[in-house]
């Protein structure tokens with residue numbers, strides 16, 4: 288079993304913590320205000336540095352716009368670890384939906400990797416919503432896909448196992464290749480607003496017909 292540090296204490300952290308605890312893992316949430324709150328009893332809530340230190344694998348579940356600034360000071364704590372980046376770095380419009388990418392010529396995942404050269408960054412889980420879908424993909428009426436991008440094969444294997452613990456079947460996991468491939472799933476966030484317009488506020492993920 289793995290100890291996971293989850294940086295950020297929002298809906299994504301809550302969904303992933305619930306899924307991984309149910310699978311038998313230990314979770315430490317990293318928050319700027321590490322009060323107990325209404326987290327499940329099994330969850331430890333700590334400061335960001337403490338959660339980064341505690342996690343054997345660490346998740347970036349912070350607002351993508353701020354992620355590099357949040358993670359860069361944690362470089363020492365994250366050295367040698369797998370960092371699962373689920374964040375979307377976007378400019379938000381007045382309706383709260385993404386209107387533009389913050390890193391249009393590259394990706395958030397690559398920018399984080401450049402800031403944390405001793406950490407193995409893997410991008411995944413950023414193409415679905417709401418966050419509860421991340422830990423309950425079988426609720427969707429079509430078998431969904433989850434994309435994985437990263438430069439380190441062993442890190443991607445670790446992440447694929449952790450995805451399996453959240454309910455992602457092996458055939459739903461698509462390894463796109465190195466971390467530069469994160470640019471494409473990251474750009475998908477621009478489609479969320481029009482999708483909401485077309486479908487309304489329904490849980491969604493991507494599926495690849497083949």
Ligand SMILES: NC(=O)c1ccc[n+]([C@@H]2O[C@H](COP(=O)([O-])OP(=O)(O)OC[C@H]3O[C@@H](n4cnc5c(N)ncnc54)[C@H](OP(=O)(O)O)[C@@H]3O)[C@@H](O)[C@H]2O)c1
Nearest residue numbers: 295296297298299318319348349350351374375416417418
């Ligand atoms: N929600 C979804 O459906 C979904 C789907 C795919 C991807 N994502 C991505 O996943 C990430 C997390 O999303 P989310 O919906 O859980 O919540 P969020 O509102 O983006 O923020 C998550 C948490 O990050 C912490 N935080 C906020 N600003 C911070 C800062 N400047 N420095 C340090 N910590 C800060 C806050 O926790 P504390 O106040 O406790 O520190 C907050 O609760 C985002 O990048 C989002 O784009 C979300």
